[in-house]
Amino acid sequence: MTFTPLPTDEKAIATIRTLAADIVFKSNSGHPGMPMGMAPIAHLLFSRFFTASGKDPKWINRDRFVLSNGHGCALQYIMLHLLGYNISLDDLKSFRQLDSKCPGHPETNHGVDGIEVTTGPLGQGFSNAVGLAIAQANAAATFNKDGAELFTNKTYTFLGDGCLMEGIASEAASLAGHLKLGNMICIYDDNHISIDGDTACSFTEDVEQRFLAYDWHVLAVNDGDKDLAAMYAAIEEAHKVTDKPTLIRLKTTIGFGSKIQGGAGTHGAPLKADDIEQVKTKFGFDPKQNFVVPDEVVKAYGEVQQRGSKAIEAWNKVYADYGKKHSAEHAELQRRIEGKLPQGWESALPTFKPTDSAVASRKLSEGVLAKLAVALPELLGGSADLTGSNLTRWGDAVDFQHPSTRLGDYSGRYIRYGVREHAMGAIMNGLNAYGLHIPTSGTFLNFVSYAVGAVRLSALSKHQVIWVATHDSIGLGEDGPTHQPIETAGALRAIPNLNFWRPADGNEVSAAYKVAIESRNTPSVLALSRQNLPQLEGSSIEKASKGGYVVKEAPGGKADIILVATGSEVAISVDAASALKENGINARVVSLPSWHTFEQQPYEYRLSVLPSGQPILSVEVYSRVGWQAYSHVQHSIDRFGASAPAGALYKKFGFTPEVIAEKSQKIIAHYKAQNIKAVSPIELHAAFASE
Missing domain, CATH: 3.40.50.970 (Thiamin diphosphate (ThDP)-binding fold, Pyr/PP domains)
Structure with missing residues (x-):
């Protein structure tokens, strides 16, 4: 023309x-x-x-x-x-x-x-825009x-x-050209x-x-x-x-x-x-x-x-005819256009017993993704050149590639983002904005920092994207402080409408995915461990889906101290509670995998988990930033990590049951000696918020 x-x-x-x-x-x-x-x-x-x-x-x-x-x-x-x-x-x-x-x-x-x-x-x-273009190409290859x-x-x-001039554009343009x-x-x-x-x-x-x-x-x-x-x-x-x-x-x-x-x-x-x-x-x-x-x-x-x-009128006629000739595809497409999840999809989430083997939460995530990929056709996965470490690719996944490359095709649901975390985050926003996909992607937690500009816009724009952020702490070990996130969690938790998860076992990993999939207007970051984590006796998907819960109750429900932790430190805190019990001290242990989800629970529930009456000690191998909202004292790491095996690092920085038990005893003694009334930060915040 x-x-x-x-x-x-x-x-x-x-x-x-x-x-x-x-x-x-x-x-x-x-x-x-x-x-x-x-x-x-x-x-x-x-x-x-x-x-x-x-x-x-x-x-x-x-x-x-x-x-x-x-x-x-x-x-x-x-x-x-x-x-x-x-x-x-x-x-x-x-x-x-x-x-x-x-x-x-x-x-x-x-x-x-x-x-x-x-x-x-x-x-x-x-x-x-690259994400919007990928989404269209995938939709066309899937439904046309x-x-x-x-x-x-x-x-x-x-x-x-x-x-x-911005580097993110170079990353995105490079990938768009490749695709x-x-x-x-x-x-x-x-x-x-x-x-x-x-x-x-x-x-x-x-x-x-x-x-x-x-x-x-x-x-x-x-x-x-x-x-x-x-x-x-x-x-x-x-x-x-x-x-x-x-x-x-x-x-x-x-x-x-x-x-x-x-x-x-x-x-x-x-x-x-x-x-x-x-x-x-x-x-x-x-x-x-x-x-x-x-x-x-x-x-x-x-x-x-x-x-x-x-x-639009012409398209609607084609779509109606499509429904007559391809009823299954039409029903699937209509469900996705309406933003509905498949009925019973959550039954794909695996559950775990305390007798099950200890497994790294990144490995647990791999198992969940494999099941969700079948239950949720709208899931569009990927990773930033760390597939073998993030464990983000399910067994029979097809790569999203131009057919001419013979590496996959446009109907593929796994994107090889390359070392382009910032563009990956922005592309996921475009994928979700198209209206038919729930994108996931993987990198190390520390490298989500490369993409914070895009993550912030995910939250502001209410895009449902899911970051699979592995190697979540000093527990990754020998790669050292350049790779070990200390402040990253604090920065991400501070972003409004962003759900940061740090699950402690298999049930909590399933719960994190459950809430992330159901949160249609909220992005999620799942911080996952490299080291093996035991399956906790008191955990369940239902409990963890509330963002925080009592994982181990004190005998008779009467605690001298509350230990609240996330991720790998929950099991350490449970062991610390056992050590305290040997000295006649009762401790409640609370797992708090998601502050964002916990804050959405009723006040009465939150106060029942972290009540007034006894001091609360938080245990997490990150900066203490933000923990004042849930604890009176923080056991944290406010310096960069080091290069060594994970066990040696946990011992070096005092994240052992013995150190936590000893610190707990000192806190109890201090509160008693000073006659300090331990008012829960939950209650204290509510009191000021009502003024």
Whole structure:
């Protein structure tokens, strides 16, 4: 097809530019330059190529759009308004204000349709788009049939120099090229401006050659300000390449039309009032009117909306026919579209008895994943080049690879992420955002730190992703302090809406997966041991699913001290309780594998687990950060570890039953001598919270 200009094209582009100027000026905050510079390509993409509709914004085969350079979100809000999504002119006028539908960067799950992922931190959106593209390719390979192509959508991404400077983008682009994701089209806003000014000061690489080296299809358009025909031809050519992702380098002028166009002054600050007036005059608008959308532009975009609605109607007919011919696949797909779990899936979770062998929790996780892979077809696993250590790949798993590699195919459910933890985290966010998958991935717990930017966005965006984070402590041994996480748990526990699990035995591992699978709006990190852990006498999936429970009760229920621990330290605390008993001291032992889940339990239950009346000692081979919420005294490690066998390290740092028993006795003696009333931190927090 060739480009056919419409009489409304120039007016629509001018409308986008003037709205961008008005929006940022009214809020006195934001970035008008990028929206004004990318207005032509935005108009062209959405009016000619993009297939979706605000009338059915969750249609599963809709094209996906990701604004990776999210500071220019005024552009996305404008396009959603013009396309009939649930953003009004009044919403645009409240840009960046409290409780606005139009926050300072795009946010999914914020009440606005058409925002697929949360962007802002640069490079994240581009990497999310790789996940969206993988999800589409997997869905197509899984469900498409001859004569019934249910999944045909493209993923489009806008990105800028800042995105390309972030290392996460390199990781994601490298993987996308390897996977030959021909359903992904990225448009690079090459405007040569970043916050510091001209990119000549810091970013002079040849981006086209870089992406060619990643095995991408690369195109260039040197006039992104006016040459609609060239832009159209580039996107049209991108559509024809099905075995490579496409990058279109689009040369634009930031802040096009303003007095200071092409300069950094338009990047992150409103234009001056007189400049906005001359912009409007230049583009044929009344300089004294604000937030104007001409009738002919409204009509033109109304026709675009109708095109999207007709595409959905046609797809629905194909889907209905698909249901008649392929009833099993249709039922499975419909279940996943509705976000429902298979009935009885939890019966796949293994249970354990105290007489069962001691097993590393990473090995226990492997067994759970093998069963869940059968029970949950939506599970899409993977690992960051540590499959043999993370034990994340189930026996008959097929790798997600382009068929030409003969290493797997697109229906495969195991992704080889390579050594790319940060991109892996962001890609998982995109996988989940597509709407059909629950992604899991593995790395060492310490290396989740590489990906915290993506993990934080998982929690903010309410993406259900599951990190299998093995080698969870100094218990990994000889690899030493570079690999032994000390502060990582504290950092992850501090992220709102992130569920950090550190299970102590097999039942707790099953419980961690149970809660993670059922938590449709919460990401999870499962910290798993390298060393063997005994199966605890007092554990069960039901108890552990509450996040914290009494694993060993004091005789008669009367404790002199409570030991609360996680992971490998629970069994050590049980042994410490036995040692205390020999000295006539009674101890209750509490396992607290998930603080997040425990906090969701009723106050009465939490207080029953950690009651007032006796001192509480926490035992964990991490930093003490955060334990003050559950204990009076902390037995922790507030320094880096060392390189040695695990047993030697536990002895060196005092994590033995004997040391914990001795410390417990000193704590009891101190509380008695000082006549200190041991008020549970649970009760204390509730008292202050009620004020």
